[in-house]
Amino acid sequence: MHMESIGSQLRTLWIVVGLVTSAIVPVLCEPWTQLSVKNTTLLGPQLTPDVTNVSRDGGYSALINDNIVWLYDDTECMGYTGNQLSFISNTAAVADPNQNISTVKDFGVVMVGSDSHGRKEYAILANDTVGTGGWIPFQPDELQFNNKMKGQERVAIWPGTSPTPISTTQAFMYAPLVYVDYQPQDPSKEYQARGMTLVTITVLSSGPIAAREGDLIIPGTEVAFGGFATLLGFTSTTDPSSGNDTRDVYLLGAANNGLQVARVGLDNVETYTDYSYFDPQSLQFSETSPDPNISDYTQIYLPGTFTSGSVFYSKETHEIASSILLITAGPYFSTYLMIYLNRMADSTFYVRFLDLNQPLAPDPVWIQGGKGGEGIVQEDAEALVKYAWSPQQTLYSSPPGKGGFNYAGTAHPEYFNRQYFAESLYSQSTPSDQRQNAWYGSTILSEDEAGGDGRHLLISWTSQLQGGTDNGIYQIWLAKVEFDSIPGKSTGTPLSAPSASGGTTSGGQQPSKTPENMIPNSGSRIATVFGYHGWEDSCIFDAFSHMLLSVIVASGLALLL
Numbered sequence: 175m176h177m178e179s180i181g182s183q184l185r186t187l188w189i190v191v192g193l194v195t196s197a198i199v200p201v202l203c204e205p206w207t208q209l210s211v212k213n214t215t216l217l218g219p220q221l222t223p224d225v226t227n228v229s230r231d232g233g234y235s236a237l238i239n240d241n242i243v244w245l246y247d248d249t250e251c252m253g254y255t256g257n258q259l260s261f262i263s264n265t266a267a268v269a270d271p272n273q274n275i276s277t278v279k280d281f282g283v284v285m286v287g288s289d290s291h292g293r294k295e296y297a298i299l300a301n302d303t304v305g306t307g308g309w310i311p312f313q314p315d316e317l318q319f320n321n322k323m324k325g326q327e328r329v330a331i332w333p334g335t336s337p338t339p340i341s342t343t344q345a346f347m348y349a350p351l352v353y354v355d356y357q358p359q360d361p362s363k364e365y366q367a368r369g370m371t372l373v374t375i376t377v378l379s380s381g382p383i384a385a386r387e388g389d390l391i392i393p394g395t396e397v398a399f400g401g402f403a404t405l406l407g408f409t410s411t412t413d414p415s416s417g418n419d420t421r422d423v424y425l426l427g428a429a430n431n432g433l434q435v436a437r438v439g440l441d442n443v444e445t446y447t448d449y450s451y452f453d454p455q456s457l458q459f460s461e462t463s464p465d466p467n468i469s470d471y472t473q474i475y476l477p478g479t480f481t482s483g484s485v486f487y488s489k490e491t492h493e494i495a496s497s498i499l500l501i502t503a504g505p506y507f508s509t510y511l512m513i514y515l516n517r518m519a520d521s522t523f524y525v526r527f528l529d530l531n532q533p534l535a536p537d538p539v540w541i542q543g544g545k546g547g548e549g550i551v552q553e554d555a556e557a558l559v560k561y562a563w564s565p566q567q568t569l570y571s572s573p574p575g576k577g578g579f580n581y582a583g584t585a586h587p588e589y590f591n592r593q594y595f596a597e598s599l600y601s602q603s604t605p606s607d608q609r610q611n612a613w614y615g616s617t618i619l620s621e622d623e624a625g626g627d628g629r630h631l632l633i634s635w636t637s638q639l640q641g642g643t644d645n646g647i648y649q650i651w652l653a654k655v656e657f658d659s660i661p662g663k664s665t666g667t668p669l670s671a672p673s674a675s676g677g678t679t680s681g682g683q684q685p686s687k688t689p690e691n692m693i694p695n696s697g698s699r700i701a702t703v704f705g706y707h708g709w710e711d712s713c714i715f716d717a718f719s720h721m722l723l724s725v726i727v728a729s730g731l732a733l734l735l
Contacts, residue, residue: 220634222280234336235586254291348399373387405510408555423440
């Protein structure tokens with residue numbers, strides 16, 4: 175009799191629980207906007223016809239003075255039989271808009287001799303035709319060390335990320351200095367970060383020129399700020415950087431457990447003591463730099479694993495009403511995109527967008543729908559610390575080479591896009607209707623066929639044709655991603671992942687249930703309950719979520735009974 179009474183009470187209890195959860199879950203779970211890819215075209219390897227044979231990695235780019243400048247990390251030039259002709263820590267090339275999109279013209283190429291069949295061989299020479307030790311020049315002590323060690327140990331300068339324009343004719347970047355020991359006693363010490371150096375880039379008729387601005391701007395013991403991405407924006411609306419700058423620089427750096435953010439006024443980029451650092455708990459900038467090894471997700475700007483990537487503004491083509499903007503965000507739709515590879519060695523590109531529907535905290539300026547509810551423009555880089563990033567979605571699974579996984583994945587938004595530059599980067603004398611760049615990539619996609627700026631995106635990665643530290647052969651590969659029609663609110667199904675062969679597969683994967691972004695102290699639906707954004711940003715609670723909520727409600731009702 176006692177057991178039947180308990181069973182009756184439990185049946186009644188679970189009916190009540192079902193009713194309660196059915197009422198609560200839809201309130202807690204708001205839909206999020208998905209991204210959709212219509213097609214991906216594999217373009218193949220980048221071509222370097224001026225050099226006999228080349229093995230290189232990296233592959234970053236920027237539009238500077240009407241030239242698309244490509245930057246590379248270690249570059250080895252080889253003869254017809256695979257013999258080494260030269261080795262350079264970093265090199266540069268220029269894309270010819272009238273040629274195949276995959277073709278670049280290398281800078282600093284000379285004839286170095288002929289092979290046994292009389293065929294002339296061409297290579298890039300580090301000290302004679304490129305610069306001092308590399309296209310990004312080495313300082314005397316660095317060059318002296320490299321010459322002394324003869325390759326057994328060396329100091330390398332690798333671009334690591336795409337440059338950031340500060341005008342239509344000049345760009346800058348933070349490049350890592352790395353100590354390389356090919357035979358270390360401790361295998362984990364093969365690559366040791368020395369810090370980040372500041373590089374400015376201009377383009378003359380003779381080619382692109384890089385200049386070092388001092389030695390190390392950011393010490394190697396700090397997060398490699400700027401090594402993942404750097405954005406230039408208006409000064410902050412609430413807590414401007416020091417000085418009389420009219421623009422702030424936002425630097426994203428990959429730490430061991432996620433991305434961190436630093437900020438500095440453009441005029442003070444060479445003074446590290448003027449930098450400030452975003453604190454995800456207070457949602458404010460402070461003078462305390464984060465520990466690169468920190469594992470507490472509540473103290474990390476964007477938890478996760480990141481190696482290479484790009485953060486850029488994807489501008490819409492047509493005017494839209496702010497009411498529509500509130501329910502749509504994504505490709506070419508006036509927000510920031512983040513495209514990256516992680517540290518899982520899976521050769522997969524991932525994508526997020528800055529969700530203007532998800533402000534991190536109450537703010538009089540940065541409200542739902544963007545700045546003042548009217549979206550954001552390219553110079554609104556402050557939005558990076560005012561809104562949450564969307565859940566991680568798979569963008570493209572690139573085909574790995576025979577030597578192993580792909581790396582150094584990067585997006586190149588200057589292609590298929592006339593609005594690469596922010597309007598404020600043009601000279602004041604340039605009429606508003608002329609503040610646009612040329613259309614690059616017309617050999618495979620005309621502007622009339624593209625369907626708008628930013629709907630198509632060029633991505634690249636380093637493919638390992640042959641793995642190995644001493645005898646590896648590397649090649650830059652390219653693909654074109656076409657985003658589908660601008661989506662509205664989704665029902666929880668993220669991006670359909672295109673396969674390596676191109677096209678899309680049916681049925682997306684569920685959003686990642688991993689820490690997603692900064693955790694506000696209040697006002698973030700259910701984030702404060704579970705401790706991170708992964709649960710709240712996933713539109714549909716999974717079975718565990720329902721069960722946990724049911725147990726909580728059941729426990730409370732059991733006490734009443």
